[in-house]
Amino acid sequence: ALGWPGVIDAYRSFMPVPKDAEVITLGEGGTPLRFAPRLSSLKGVDVYLKFEGANPTGSFKDRGMTVAITMAKYNGARAVVCASTGNTSAASAAYAARAGLKSVVLIPSGYIALGKLAQALIYGAKVVQIKGNFDRALEIVRDLGETGVVTVVNSINPLRIEGQKTGAFEIVDALGAAPTHHFIPVGNAGNITAYWKGYGEYKSCGRSSSLPKMMGFQAEGAAPIVKGEVVPNPDTVATAIRIGNPASWNGAIAAASESGGSIDSVSDKEILAAYTYLAREESIFCEPASAASVAGLLKTDLPKGSTVVCVLTGNGLKDPDTAITQIEVPEAVEATLDAILTEAGI
Ligand code: F0G
8 A cells, every 4th residue: 555544444443344345535544643842831741732634635524434435335325415514524525526426515604614615616515505504404414314315424424433533543553552631622522422432442452551531622602512501503713613402412421421521611712812822833723623622721720740632623724714814914015125124024
């Protein structure tokens, strides 16, 4: 093989994929786990960042989509469908294109980041913008799934979780042990469910001797699990996690309680502060939702000797509009040496 084979072949014995299935992969997974020197000295513990923005479509969704699309194709599906705040739609579109399947994606009109919309369209998905939010789109997708004419590739499809659990395997493989704390953004709650499953499976088969505390963070305006009730009109700058009724609600609760961790919330202000901090101090440009994990870390006190992993779920290039709101876009100056020396302050 040419380098990293993608998550199905990398973790074959943990995958519910039959030997004779054609593996639909774009080389997902194998993402960097980077030590974060400034965050580590700020918090007084070892902090590592799992940069999922390095995946083929720029988010962690590729890990689950390779399994969901491989099995959809194997089982003879002709079309796949998902509801999405953007990243799932981009991943579904790309993997379906590779598999030769039709991909239909339902997205909340006006609330998905520009890069994600561009991706879904350019990969050739049928994009349906609905006059409603993600939660409504997912309800419709469940109904579509029941008609039997399409395969649902949201994380209510357990194959998605099977693929996404490989993030935990990679972290343990890289560190030689599980971290003590795992920080992660929570939207529809599939990913926290998947990581907890992955850490558990690695411990069961003796590849690690401990489990991390699972520290999940929702955006304050979209924090149903923290509040203990559905949020009918969720809102946050982190549109990826603008979700009021997460499908894997119980999975998130189980991960937090069984691990001795928690599900908490961070404000948009805290999210954006972490987002710019990561770019300036750790040279990682992630999307706003991803920064919720680090926003959570910044306000959590940890015992000395902790080893922390924060998952940065998506690439900052997905959402250029939000980046532009956080900086001052410079005016054009005269194209002369003097003008440029003055403007650049050098
Ligand atoms: N971070 C990013 C960048 C996401 O796109 C999502 C979810 C999450 C975090 C939260 O993960 O839903 O498993 O708890 N995005 C979904 C989508 C909802 O449609 O792309 P989760």
